[in-house]
Amino acid sequence: MTIALVIISDGRDDYLRQTIKSLHNVVGEITERWIFDDSGDDDYRHQLRNGHPDYQHIGNGTRRGFTHTMTMAWETLSTTSEADWILHLEQDFTFNRQVSLDDITSVMRSNPHLAQMALKRQPWNDEERAAGGFMEMYPESYVDHSDGEHNWLEHRRFFTCNPSVYPRSLTNIGWEQGMNTEGHFGLRLFREGTPQTRPEDIRCAFWGRRDDQPWVYHIGKDRIGIGY
Numbered sequence: 001m002t003i004a005l006v007i008i009s010d011g012r013d014d015y016l017r018q019t020i021k022s023l024h025n026v027v028g029e030i031t032e033r034w035i036f037d038d039s040g041d042d043d044y045r046h047q048l049r050n051g052h053p054d055y056q057h058i059g060n061g062t063r064r065g066f067t068h069t070m071t072m073a074w075e076t077l078s079t080t081s082e083a084d085w086i087l088h089l090e091q092d093f094t095f096n097r098q099v100s101l102d103d104i105t106s107v108m109r110s111n112p113h114l115a116q117m118a119l120k121r122q123p124w125n126d127e128e129r130a131a132g133g134f135m136e137m138y139p140e141s142y143v144d145h146s147d148g149e150h151n152w153l154e155h156r157r158f159f160t161c162n163p164s165v166y167p168r169s170l171t172n173i174g175w176e177q178g179m180n181t182e183g184h185f186g187l188r189l190f191r192e193g194t195p196q197t198r199p200e201d202i203r204c205a206f207w208g209r210r211d212d213q214p215w216v217y218h219i220g221k222d223r224i225g226i227g228y
Contacts, residue, residue, distance in 0.1 A: 001105050004032035004083035004168065008069055008090050008161070009048070009059075011039030015092040015220055020052070022094035028101025032083050034058065036076075038069040067181045070161070074171040083168050092220025093121070093163050099215060104165050104207060107150050113197050115189060116204040117152065118164035119215040135210060144210060153210060154203040159186035163216045170194065 005023075009016055033055040037045055040063030049057050058076055059069075077086065085105055104117050123129040131137045135153070142153040161182050173194060176185040186204075193199035207215060 001084045002031040003085045004081050005030045005087045006034045009037040025095040025098045036073040070175045074175045078171040089163050093216045113201045116164050116166040118160050121218050122214045151209045152205045154205045
């Protein structure tokens with residue numbers, strides 16, 4: 001099974017370099033590498049192409065925002081990528097533990113109702129820190145599962161653009177339009193399902209056990225993205 005690494009970029013090169021450097025902790029058959037850039041800076045895009053020649057680079061014109069970039073990314077991947085799976089990253093996360101893509105995709109192949117397998121991050125806002133983590137805020141929403149070798153938690157709360165793996169076929173249904181598209185896409189996913197899975201059966205998931213330490217860390221304290 002083949003995997004496309006997809007990075008959504010907005011020009012914060014110091015974060016991007018940390019993200020790419022941390023990819024040594026990702027183990028699996030990555031056959032395509034993509035950077036979708038919304039920096040709005042052609043000089044920076046030239047720098048990206050020269051600095052990362054093993055990636056396919058998509059992006060042009062002025063800064064258009066998250067929704068446009070996600071729409072562009074999913075349309076491109078739907079029509080162009082030959083990968084079975086997408087490893088989706090925003091450019092301000094790092095992998096601080098080894099992640100096996102083979103293990104994740106094996107679980108998802110055995111459980112085709114899973115639209116996404118995300119990686120747990122650290123608590124980010126005041127509410128999450130006070131509760132001890134985002135799962136601890138709504139613990140009953142996350143259901144523990146195991147196949148005897150691997151562990152994951154299923155839920156129907158949201159679809160996240162934090163680091164995750166999802167089938168490339170998911171891009172065929174298209175990204176949401178308008179405002180708050182990450183949240184609205186999750187609502188549509190659970191309401192309408194996919195061509196492969198009935199809406200009532202769809203679940204998203206987090207890799208590992210409930211009390212695992214974070215698999216990824218959000219480092220993006222300085223945010224410049226628009227149009228979420």
